[in-house]
Amino acid sequence: MSLSPYTPPEELYWELFEAVQLSDIFPDSKTFVDCVPKRPAEEILKEFYEKVKQSDFDLEDFVHDNFELPPEPKPIKIPENLSLEERLHFQWDLLRREPDKEVTDSSLLPLPYPYVVPGGRFREIYYWDSYFTMLGLKVSGKVELIASMVDNFAHLINTVGHIPNGNRSYFLSRSQPPFFAKMVELLAEVSGDEDIMKKYFHEMLMEYVFWVEGEAEIQLPGKRHKRVIRLDEDALLNRYFDEEATPRAESFREDIELSETTRRYPEKVFRNLRAACESGWDFSSRWLYDPMELNSVQTVAIIPIDLNVLLSETERILIYVGKLIGEDKLVGRMEKKRRNRIEGMNRYCWDEERGIFLDYHIKFKERVDRPSLAMLYPLWAGTATAHQAGKVIQYVEKHFLKPGGLVTTNIHSGQQWDAPNGWAPLQWIGFEAFWNYGRRDLAMELANRWTRLNEQVFERTGKMMEKYNVEDLSLEAGGGEYPVQDGFGWTNGVYLALKERMKT
Incomplete structure (x- = not known):
């Protein structure tokens, strides 16, 4: 449960919120909830109730009179005649935000340290994006910025009880793929300081507790509570959830x-x-x-393979740090949890006949026939056996490797996390998966295809994109609820990280 004192816009503005969001004032519904009120919400709402009854009331004028639109980022000067790799080292300054000042009734949850945003309509820090952004910050030598972003996430854990989707009040009811422990591990690696792992032990454990809340009360197979599902006596696995059941x-x-x-x-x-x-x-x-x-x-209704791999990684890191600080009882419990989770993933998510990992359907009690790049997460984390890895890599190479990199699924649904789109984080997961299990030739081929696509689109548009069409390199990506965004934090990060690895 959120500990936050922050109230989301739909509860601050009630009928005004609905009136604006159901109107055509802003093409993007995110614009209004990111606006900053010019005076307290209570005063704005009171005036709205008075004026809305008048025949000449104009909702659009009222909004512009009472709210400041989200500001556009200030342009930065980047030297000319740079390679894309060189240019992206400067681009961090465009996506960097300084510590926030608290503004009454703003949806922004103020963060105390500098951070990097994805770009475009994404004006706040995003949870899982930030891990892949950090991979690029590492290459750029911006260790202090990585540290300040980790500190911001620790701040969110300590103030609202978990890491929300992003630092907005309307994101408080949900999180995103749990990469925090991996961020801490990355920071310790780039700093050369193992004590950093100890520094954030409490926050890593707090976040883990958020994901497994209620597990002790779920004793019978088939029972579930929030993000935890008990499938059998030993298998406690996780799903994605949200505390609210209202329109976003x-x-x-x-x-x-x-x-x-x-x-x-x-x-x-x-x-x-x-x-x-x-x-x-x-x-x-x-x-x-x-x-x-x-x-x-x-x-x-779905148990995702990638989420459970990420939580097994959190468990691995907590075990490691627990041993460093002498938390023997916790280490013993966590080792059993991790062992049971990995065995549970193999029992419910591994399809031996096809040689791939699939998500599992809680209600239908069967694997979901939707092969996706999520199958690469066990290889990225090193939890797959050599037999499993060989099968998965063979399947991915045959069905998912396209001219521009790895396609997310092979279903052309019109949704943005489906064909023909490829996304930077999944290219990195794939690269590491291939590398970990001896297919470094395939890892390098993937890196070449993806970075070349990034470069070709940049030459055409002057932008780094949120996602790319990896099937037809002459076309832009599509799908989703909003236009393709440029910026772009995790694309920049993965591009730099891959270019660095390609030099080895």
């Missing part, structure tokens, strides 16, 4: 309209949409009963 504030109109296209209870649709956002894969056929229909979203 930042996609309010889109969610309302989608809910009107289905006979399901709207609350079920809303929670499943939100849970898909927690996955970071919003949206993908992975989460859909009918891969072509977003209104069939069923995220909370």
Whole structure:
């Protein structure tokens, strides 16, 4: 449960919020919830109730009179005639934000240290994006910025009880793929200081507790609580979830309209949409009963292989640090949890016949026939056996390796986390997966294809994109609820990290 005193926009502005979000004032629903009020919300709402009854009331004028629109980032001067790699070292300054000042009734959760945002409409820090951004910051030698971002995430854990999707009040009900322990491990590595692992032990443990909340009360197979599912006596696995079952504030109109296209209870649709956002894969056929229909979203019924691999990594790191600080009882419990989790993933998510890892459906009690790049996570983390890795790599090389890199799935659903799109974080996961299990030739081929695509699109557009079309290199990526964004934090980070590895 969130410990935050921050109130999201839909609860601050009530009917005003609905009126704006259901209007056409802003093409992007995220714009209004990122606006900064010019005076206390209570005063704005009181005036709205008074003026809305008047015949000449203009909602758009009222909004512009009472709110400041999200500011555009200030341009920076970048020297000319640089390679893309050289240019991206400067680009961090464009995406860097200084410590926030608290503004009453703003949706922004103020962070005490500098940080990097993805870019475009994403004006705040994002949780899982930041790990892949840090990979590039490492190459750029910006260790202090990595440290300040880790400190910001620790601050969020200590103030709101977990790391939200991003530092916005409307994101408080959900998190994102849990990379915090991996960030701490990365910071310790680049700093050459193992004591850093001890420094953040409390916060890593707190975040882990957020993900496994309620596990002790779930004694019978089939029972679930929030993000935890008991499948059998030993297998406690995790799913994505959201504390709320309402339309997302930042996609309010889109969610309302989608809910009107289905006979399901709207609350079920809303929670499943939100849970898909927690996955970071919003949206993908992975989460859909009918891969072509977003209104069939069923995220909370699915045990994702990637989430459970990430939690096994958190457990591994907690075991390591627990040994350093002499927490023997905790180490023993965590070793058993990690062993059971890996065995559970193998039991429920490994398809021996096809030789791939798949997500598992809680209600249907079967693996979900939606092969995706999530199958590479056990190889990235090193939890796959050599037999499993060989099978997975063979399958991915045959079905997922495209001219521009790895495609996310092979389903053309119109959703952005499906074909024909490739995403930077999954290229890195794939690169490391191939590298870890002896296919360094394939890792280098992937790195070459992806970085070349980044360079070609940059030459055409002058931008680094959020996602790329890896199937047809002459076309831009598409799908999703908003236009393709440029910036772009994790693309820059993975590009720099891959270019660095290609030199070895």
